[in-house]
Every structure is written in structure tokens, then in C-alpha cells.
Amino acid sequence: MRDDERSTEFVAFTRAHRTDLVRTATLLCAGDEAFAEDVVQTTLTRLYLSWSRVRRADSALAYARRSLTHAFIDEARRAHRRRETTLADPANALAVEPATPGSDPELREIVLSALASLGPRQRAVVVLRHWHDLDVAETAKALGCSPGTVKSQNARALAHLRDVLGAADHDLILEVS
């Protein structure tokens, strides 16, 4: 495959799907926009380097989302190692958010804070399962773990989100798919 052909396809793909990837990264990174942008840039670079795989994928966007999730988990582990000595218990960080529910911006802040208090893999499970609507098997394959792990991580994550949203006077309705 010629480089100019790859570049043309890459630019077209990026123009069409970058916003989608940024939105997914925003959830994975719990609203940390700089972190999300880093993850998206890393992902796009990896996609370019393995563009033949992108072309062969059944869905280039689905492939890109999986790559994005991997890049996020990778970066989150590194970031955790960098930050773990300076951050307080993330669960406690929820308490400092003044929750005055009723508006979407408030809800957004509460949800992002709740996501931030999940571990990276739990957050990835929530995003893949409930934002991208992957089933348990697809999520397990994307994360390289067993379906049982996905189920248990998902259950814990949802219980936590329910607790947090409930404490902020929001109820969360979970539709089983």
C-alpha cells in the first residue's frame, strides 16, 4: 500500500471519526480533556502505523475504539504510577463536589466525578458496555480478559455509580441489554 494512499485514507478517517474518539476518550478519562487528547493522539498514531489492519477490520471505527481503550488503559497505568503519591483517595474527591442537581452540567460533573473514582478497567468496561453497547464477550475480547471478569467489573462499577448518583439525589435506571 502506497504511503500517499494510506495518508489520504487516514485523513478521511480522522476527519470523520475524531470527534467520536474524543468523546469516548473524554468518558474514559473522566473529563480530563488534556489526558483525553493525549490518548486520542496516541491512538491515531497507532492506527496509522498499522493501517493495513484498520483497512481489514470489519468496522474501522470499532477497531479504532478498541485501540483507544487499550491506549487509555496503558496511559492510565503510567499516569497512576506518576500520580499515586500525590492524589488523595479518589472516592473522597466526590465529597468536595458541590452537588446541586437539576441541570445537565451539574449531572455531567457528578457523572464524571463518579467515573473518575472507578479504576481504569472498570471505567473502560462501563464505556464499552453501556456507551458503545458491546456485549460481554466483545468487551472481554477488547480488554483481553474473561467474560466473568467483565461481568464482575461491570457489576461493581454500576453499584458504585448508583451509590454516587443516589447520594447526589439522582437515580440511575440501568437497562439490561
Next chain:
Amino acid sequence: MAPAHDLKRVLQSAAETHRPAVDPADDLARAQTAARARTRRRFRAGLAGVATVAVLAVGAVVVTDRDQPAAPGQAQGADHGTGHGTGTGTGHGIELVSKRLDATPYTFDLTPKGWAVQGQDEFGVTIAPTDGSVSDSPYDFEGKLVIMFDPRPPGGRPVDLDGRRFWITGDSGYTTISTRTLPGEPDGAVRIQYPDDTGWTEDTMLAFTASVHVGPGAQHGVG
């Protein structure tokens, strides 16, 4: 009464971002720089590899699979027991060398040439090609082998090889081969997920899966 929200809508709301659009040309320039850097790395690695191959060629028994890469979960010949003879490389398939690969608590009697352990813990192993075509992160599984230890019984299409039963499943670009652990090893099933487009055939996947040993300290994946 508290307002109620479904999770999808809540995530939709949280995913909204008002950042300005980025010019794809910036992403392209960044990616092309990375591609050039990789080409330089591969060139240097190639020079080193010539010397390494010369050393490995002495004394190593090479197990070669003559078949073309398999489609997901597709059988390739009835005699799965003939893959351990000596032979010559096809240039496309995976070559299994009779050399111990250590990823404690997991060990392998065979080593896929051009692949190396990238990450390991009590729950599993990640093995990646060494040609720089995949991520350096052991937590990124694209294009790599993922070895998992699972309490669940294996499932899929059964294949018998040398008196041992294996189960094969395949979809979404990956083939997974499972087998029960050997007597004396921790009880459970070993699963190895193989990417379909990297030269592994059913025979080489079966041979490599058969070579895994699960040692003390291995733990099942949670779930």
C-alpha cells in the same frame, strides 16, 4: 422525588465536549513522524537480527508449519500430530522452536520465533511479535497472544491431539484455543487467544497451546 436517568443518556451527557476541532493534518504529521522513527528502529533491529539468526540456527530444532495461516477456527488437515518434525520455514507461517519460554508461573516448551514475552503475572501472559508492529504495552492486546487461566470448562469445537482434547473458537479476528491443565498442575483451563492475521495456523496454535505448563502460583482470572 429524585430525577431518574438511564445510563446511556447520562454517559451521552458526560461525553459532550466543546473543544475546537483539530486539523487532521496535525494528526497525520505526528503519525508520519512516528512511522519514520519506526522504520529507523526496524532497520537497526534488522542488522542485529542477522547476527542473532546465525546464532540461533546452530543447535535449535525448528518446528515448522507448512500450512498457510488459518481462517478463524478453521481446521487445516486431519493429522495434527505431525507438526513437531524438523523442516524449513515457509517465509509466512510461525516457526516454533524447541526452546523453553519462561513466563513464570507459566512456561512453554516451544518458543514462536520472532515473538517474546511482553508481560506476565499470575493471571496470564502477553506474548508479542518483536518486529515493532504492535504496541509496547503489555495491556494492549492487538496483534498479540494472550494466555489466560480460567476456572470455567473449555468450550468450542473439540480437537484431539496426542491424547489431549482442545477446544477452538474464533470470531472478530481472533482464534482462541483452550485445554484443561495437565495432571499435577493447578486445576482449570488454559486459553490462548491468537490474532488471525499474524501467520498462526491451526497446527501451530495447537502445538503451542499443548506446550504450555501452568505452575504453582498461577491464579484464575476474576469471575
